[in-house]
Amino acid sequence: MKKELGIFVLLVVLCVVVSIKNPDFLQAVNLQNMARRIGMYGIYSIGLGVVIITSGIDLSVGSVFALQGIVMSIMLENWGWPWYLATPLIVVGVMALGWLHGVMVARVGMQPFIVTLCGLLIYRGVARFISGDRALGIGAGEYGVLKALAQAKPLGVPMPFVILIVVTAVMWVLLHRSVYGRYLFAVGKNEDAARFSGINTRRVIASAYVLCMALTAISGIIFVFDTGSIQGSNFGNFYELYGIAAAVLGGCSLRGGEGSVIGIVIGTALLQVLQNLVNLLGIDSSLNFAVMGTVIFVGVLADQILTQRRAAKQSVAH
């Protein structure tokens, strides 16, 4: 709870500072644009957070976006499949990749970093190959609901943000109020103790990868219809790292067992506000990554120092 509050205060301070320096920050267009981006990035970041809570990692997310986009474009544009057939197929297919990662990690016992790093390389390669390394378009036809997912603005609120709120609510209940959520945290902190308490740890771990890919698939559909064009070689590049950054900023520990859904969403928002800040304050956009990296670094460093101080105080009391 403390961690979320800290980063939330940071987010508010940043927003206030930017809006004083450049009132354009508060313009409806800018806010809508930011909300849309927070929505798109937030959905899969929550999924990544779930994997990180089990002390795993998923590096393949960005490449999955590319592969998913290319396949969707081919299904819808080249083969003319109806969207209501292609979409469930795509989501199930992406979840199957998550299941594969989960089996490799939980049953075979490979390291999550390695498994998903291979995924990152393989899916990117396959995406480039089947698209002939060309950019494919999507969204020229009538895709009704799908297009609306990315572009509709009910009551002026961008649809991706609405979806994020729904996903956040569902995932919050799942992680912080359900039996499954408690198991996730227990497995992430101490897999042995969880197993000795009768928890099917393998299934819990594998399911986290499936869940992550399910949310990735939803994000992916929105990204695809947001840009309308997919280049296999760079679509979704680095997106897994944005997700990991958001989760870590939001209080997840890469050692597992720690983190919260709200924290991850605030973390995502912070990253997007930072991007916006670089644009609005006229900072050279090539510094984009450097600004992001610095903020994450300082945030995590501050947290580390506070934790150590608290621990020192406790050990004196003993």
Place this chain on the structure above:
Amino acid sequence: MTDALLELRSITKRFPGVTALQSVSLAVNPGEVVALIGENGAGKSTLMKILGGVHQADEGSIHIAGRQVTIRSVADAIKLGIGFIHQELNVLDNLDVAANCFLGREPLWGWPLRLINRPRIYSESETYLRRLGLNVSPRTPLRELSLAQQQMVEIAKALSQNARLIIMDEPSSCLTVTETDRLLETIRDLRQQGVSIIYISHRLNEVQQCADRVVVLRDGQNAGSLARGEISHQSMIKMMVGRDLKDMYVHGSGAKRPDYFQVQGLRTRAHPRHEISFSLACGEILGFAGLVGAGRSEMAQAIFGVDAPLAGTIALDGKPLTIRCANDAIRAGIYLVPEDRRRAGLVTEMTVRENVTLPGLSRWAAFGLIRRREENEVAVRQVESLRVKTPSVEARVLNLSGGNQQKVVLAKWLALTPRVLVFDEPTRGIDVGAKAEIYRLMRDLAERGVAIIMISSEMEEVIGVSDRIAVMHEGAITGVLDRTEFSEERIMSLAVGKAPVA
């Protein structure tokens, strides 16, 4: 007392809210083995941390060979000739023996490349290993050594630093019986060579065997000391707890319903060629004795399903059970209190409440959502009935003492409906007072009709607590003794695989 090697004079140490040590004095003569005993929280570790420079005393002074000294770090202590052997070994198992001995103070040559003088560390390590009678090459990687041998390497390291006083903190806690005997022998040799030793242990047997003098701490104060001739279990326990502990072990009113829990032809992954068969009555405590590595923990884990058995049948109350995972056992009411509670028993970073309700969580949930009030009530009820000392159920388990942590493990299972409870080394690292409480709990459970299996490597405990004792050797049960047949000699000879003596 001017010829004492080490003298601590009225050391007082206060922490916010508590006085950990109240004018404690301790003297060690050259070539003397002093055992330091006391319940957990009596101040032993604080005293040793002051010697190691981790804490500074608020009052009092430290004298070495009559000269007053200040110790601000472990390095200071080492310079003054004090070596430490901790409960958890401080060795690097990816390096070899010699590299471990000289870690951090390697002799160098070839300035400015700062290369390690390898011939020298190997030859010097060799001398110290020989002095300890440890028959391994200094080139052996640590990971190829047993725990006992690794500990010897630590002692060799202390000697190579010219330690005149070696402090051993619970050195036998992970050693087998024979290894412990070797350690005690080494201590006698070191004493002959003029090295002094402070031996901290909960195992009174060992203290009795090796100590020249016993110093007892209670509640941060000197409770007294015992000279060689006065050392006995009774006298030590009396001094530690300040009262007699005659009722440490409680006997039951007898077993009911024989063959309540039956294991037939059980084979485990660790000893696939041996079969284990035994049966247990309602309300009975069956002790499992044997040496470390006899396959007792593996048997427990097979029965509990975390390491599924290769073969065999398990029946409870006449009904056969299929146990493929821990959840199968839990559903049948068979629970395990594991040997290593911090690794397998508890998620220590989680709260008491979350730990207590972990195995039965779905019982206090509807549609997969936890009913928080009910969960909280369950935890509070268990904490109260087991008298777990914790500020609240929301405290994290890692902040509790060993005895209270063990009670939390027990609370996990008592919140459900135990029919068979398997305790694996239930009192390891727990002080005398808490031990007695655990024994009483086990007996109460048995009286309420739970069948209890207790694996223990402490001879006193097995004999004191059990109604019957099964002894294991290399994966097989070599004998089952009734209460009238209990004796240390019988158990030992069965444990090493010899035929029982009449």
